[in-house]
Amino acid sequence: MAHPIRTTLWYLLLTAGAILILLPFGWMIITSLQPAATTLTVTTTWLPKSLRWLNYWHVWQAAPFARYCLNSVLVTVATTSGELFTSLLAAFAFTHLRFYGQRWLFALMVALMLVPGELLLIPNFITLAHLRWINTYAALIVPWLASPFMLVALHQAFKAQPQTLYLAARLDGASDWQYLWHVLVPINRPIITAVALLQVIGSWNAFMWPLIVTNTDALRTLPVGLMTFTSDQGTNYPLLMAASVCVILPLFILYLACQKYLILGVTASRLKG
Amino acid sequence: MLNQTPTAKSTLKALLYLAPLLVLTAVFILWPLLNAFLISLYTKYNYYTGHVGALGWANFGYLWHDPTFHLAARNTLLLVLVAVPVSVALALAIALGINQIPRLADFFQTVYFLPFVTSTVAIGLVWNWIFRLDGGLLNRLLSLLHIPAIDWLNDPHYSLGALIIVCIWQGLGFNIILFLAGLNHIDHRFARAAELDGASDWQRFTNVTWPLLMPITILVIVNTSITNFKVFDQVYALFHGAAGPGDADLTLMVYLYQKFYVENQMAVAAACGVVLFLCVSVLTLITVGYFHHRQRQLGGR
Numbered sequence: 001m002a003h004p005i006r007t008t009l010w011y012l013l014l015t016a017g018a019i020l021i022l023l024p025f026g027w028m029i030i031t032s033l034q035p036a037a038t039t040l041t042v043t044t045t046w047l048p049k050s051l052r053w054l055n056y057w058h059v060w061q062a063a064p065f066a067r068y069c070l071n072s073v074l075v076t077v078a079t080t081s082g083e084l085f086t087s088l089l090a091a092f093a094f095t096h097l098r099f100y101g102q103r104w105l106f107a108l109m110v111a112l113m114l115v116p117g118e119l120l121l122i123p124n125f126i127t128l129a130h131l132r133w134i135n136t137y138a139a140l141i142v143p144w145l146a147s148p149f150m151l152v153a154l155h156q157a158f159k160a161q162p163q164t165l166y167l168a169a170r171l172d173g174a175s176d177w178q179y180l181w182h183v184l185v186p187i188n189r190p191i192i193t194a195v196a197l198l199q200v201i202g203s204w205n206a207f208m209w210p211l212i213v214t215n216t217d218a219l220r221t222l223p224v225g226l227m228t229f230t231s232d233q234g235t236n237y238p239l240l241m242a243a244s245v246c247v248i249l250p251l252f253i254l255y256l257a258c259q260k261y262l263i264l265g266v267t268a269s270r271l272k273g
Numbered sequence: 274m275l276n277q278t279p280t281a282k283s284t285l286k287a288l289l290y291l292a293p294l295l296v297l298t299a300v301f302i303l304w305p306l307l308n309a310f311l312i313s314l315y316t317k318y319n320y321y322t323g324h325v326g327a328l329g330w331a332n333f334g335y336l337w338h339d340p341t342f343h344l345a346a347r348n349t350l351l352l353v354l355v356a357v358p359v360s361v362a363l364a365l366a367i368a369l370g371i372n373q374i375p376r377l378a379d380f381f382q383t384v385y386f387l388p389f390v391t392s393t394v395a396i397g398l399v400w401n402w403i404f405r406l407d408g409g410l411l412n413r414l415l416s417l418l419h420i421p422a423i424d425w426l427n428d429p430h431y432s433l434g435a436l437i438i439v440c441i442w443q444g445l446g447f448n449i450i451l452f453l454a455g456l457n458h459i460d461h462r463f464a465r466a467a468e469l470d471g472a473s474d475w476q477r478f479t480n481v482t483w484p485l486l487m488p489i490t491i492l493v494i495v496n497t498s499i500t501n502f503k504v505f506d507q508v509y510a511l512f513h514g515a516a517g518p519g520d521a522d523l524t525l526m527v528y529l530y531q532k533f534y535v536e537n538q539m540a541v542a543a544a545c546g547v548v549l550f551l552c553v554s555v556l557t558l559i560t561v562g563y564f565h566h567r568q569r570q571l572g573g574r
Contacts, residue, residue: 006474010370011377017367018384021442025387027410028399090294098279099287112302118503118526119550122312122533122543123305146297176286205392207506208526212534223394223506230398230513237402244395255390259383262390266447267454 028248032056032241055242062239063232064217065246068225075140075210075221076203080196082145088192091154092180096166106155112148118208125212139213140221144203150195153265157191158184194265197258204251222247309550312543332544342545344520345528352437352524353501360441360497361490364448369478371449372456382453386446393443397510400439401426404511426512429521436522439507444500448493455489456482484568491564495557502553505530525549 033051059065093099094106124143125134133139161184169179185192207223214220220228226247233239255262277283288295313333317326336342367385371378388396403410404425412422425435459482467477505526508516516523516531525545533542 007374010374014367014370014374014381017363018381021384021387021445023410024396024399024403024442027403028396031402086294086297089290093287093290097283097287097290098277099284099291100279102279102287105291109298112298112306115302115306116499116503116550116553118529119309119546120302120305121529122539122546123308124301125533126308126312126539127300127305142297143301146294146301148298148302151294176290201390205394207392207394207509208530212530223392226392226394226398227509227514230510240398241402244392244398247392247395251390251392252387255387256383259386263382263386263450266450 025248028241028244031237032245034238052238055238056246059229059239059242059246063225063229063243065222065225065229065243067217068220068222069246071137071140071219072204072222074137076200078137078141079144079203080199082141083147083150083199084192084196086145087147087150087154087195088180088185090151091158092176092184094151094155095158096163096176096179109148109151113152121209121212128213134213135216135219137219140210140219143209147199150199153191153195154188157188161187190261190264193258193261197254197262198265200254201251201262309543309546312540313547315540315543332540333548335541336544336548341520341523342528345523345525345545348433348521348523349502349504349525351433352440352504353498356437356440356444356501357494357497359437360444360448361493363441364445364493365452365486365490367445368449368452368456369482371453382449385449388443389446389450391443393506394510396443397439397507400435400507401511401513404435427518429518432512432517432521436504436507436511436517439511440501440504443507444497448497451489451493451496452486455486459485487564487568491561495560498556498560499553502549502556525552 032055033053034055035052094102120143128134128139128143131138133142165183166179169183170176174182205223206221207227210221210224211227214224217225217228226243229243230240279287311328314328314330315325316329316331367381371381371385374381406412406422406424406427409425411425416422423431425431463481463485464477467481472480503526504524508522508524508527511517512522516527526549529542529545529549532538532545
């Protein structure tokens with residue numbers, strides 16, 4: 001059934017595309033290992049005679065990258081876990097509890113899913129200015145702790161479990177709280193991992209919001225710190241590329257480890273919408 | 274416990290579970306959503322004292338007459354009109370390819386999805402280095418083909434093209450995943466039946482796969498358009514904080530950022546945000562409406 005010529009053509013096309021996708025990454029890594037002074041005068045070579053691992057050490061020395069890194073980890077972990085907490089509680093309430101205005105409230109949440117975050121940038125900045133939160137960790141974390149998207153995704157997953165499971169747990173004497181954390185969360189681990197991963201990627205790579213609400217090195221996250229580093233270093237490309245590798249690498253590793261869940265998250269969330 | 278009607282007690286209990294999300298949603302999504310429209314109407318606004326002189330349409334009037342805003346709107350529209358069709362077509366072709374090959378499908382999927390998890394700012398710096406006139410990778414590859422070097426980052430004729438390339442590169446993986454999911458949902462029996470009826474590959478694609486893939490295609494088009502309407506990080510990294518030569522890469526989001534953060538014209542920036550929001554909403558409605566119409570036509574045949 002498979003035509004060998006057609007299959008070969010597909011392979012050629014896909015390989016060409018894959019090379020184009022990988023080329024920037026390769027160029028970044030190879031440049032990051034070139035001697036710093038030579039880049040703009042001598043041409044960067046794909047197979048350099050010696051690799052300058054020292055560039056990575058220089059990056060670490062030249063800017064407070066350890067601090068940026070710590071901030072990024074802190075903000076990512078706090079945002080993701082906080083958002084999971086609020087969404088899990090609310091998704092449970094929408095699935096198993098009955099309350100006045102339930103349908104109306106859920107419809108509102110679905111509608112809010114469509115609001116672009118960019119529209120909220122200015123008013124949220126003003127709210128934070130009133131709270132005197134500009135240049136604090138709270139500014140980087142708290143506005144992102146409510147996610148209608150995560151709520152709706154989790155609610156869809158919770159709804160798929162039979163109501164009888166909830167009844168059985170309640171008859172066995174489990175409280176709602178216990179049912180949520182000891183039954184519902186373990187059963188739904190794949191989808192929870194998936195939405196959490198999406199949020200980790202979003203938080204780690206977030207740029208515009210941290211750029212606006214921070215202006216000291218003590219609070220900058222990696223992407224913002226990287227741009228600060230860029231304005232200091234100008235065109236010292238080996239150092240810039242080494243710094244870029246440091247920003248990109250952690251998520252690469254996470255992606256390769258959890259790829260299955262990530263693709264589940266992308267497809268599950270978008271297909272239902 | 275099952276399918277009860279709500280009581281005051283059960284509502285109270287539910288509220289305990291809902292409270293964290295509801296409070297945060299009210300403060301950081303619902304209120305700012307209303308406030309965004311309100312701020313865009315502020316006139317004679319003093320940024321430092323927070324005093325609002327009056328409400329009116331003056332900020333939208335300002336945008337209407339501001340040549341810089343026109344440029345931003347033009348650039349954004351051009352970016353969307355070029356990047357979206359190219360990105361969607363490429364993603365569809367690649368997804369079809371991955372779906373057809375007997376081996377290595379997982380490998381290709383992994384590779385194509387890599388840009389999605391990559392920090393836009395970090396890879397934007399890499400692209401800056403690739404596009405450079407002196408020593409950049411792209412011009413070196415072009416010189417192999419005997420094409421004269423192009424100053425991608427400083428020539429206004431090419432710098433928007435550079436941005437478009439970056440946007441397509443980065444958005445491709447996400448679209449491929451969506452198309453692959455759509456292809457997996459299609460019942461293989463339709464294609465088999467068409468094959469038995471003697472349909473060629475191309476006929477099978479146009480008459481079976483493509484119509485069945487229509488809902489996913491709508492989703493991908495809308496999604497890609499919205500993403501490209503809001504491009505900011507790429508510009509910032511590609512031009513080291515500037516908006517390209519002669520503002521050639523000034524997008525609506527960059528305009529909003531400059532008005533808000535650099536020039537302290539908050540109300541004008543908010544008006545720009547509202548315009549952006551309306552553009553995205555109208556575009557979404559038109560696309561969805563058009564494809565629903567098309568689908569009904571196809572179904573009626």
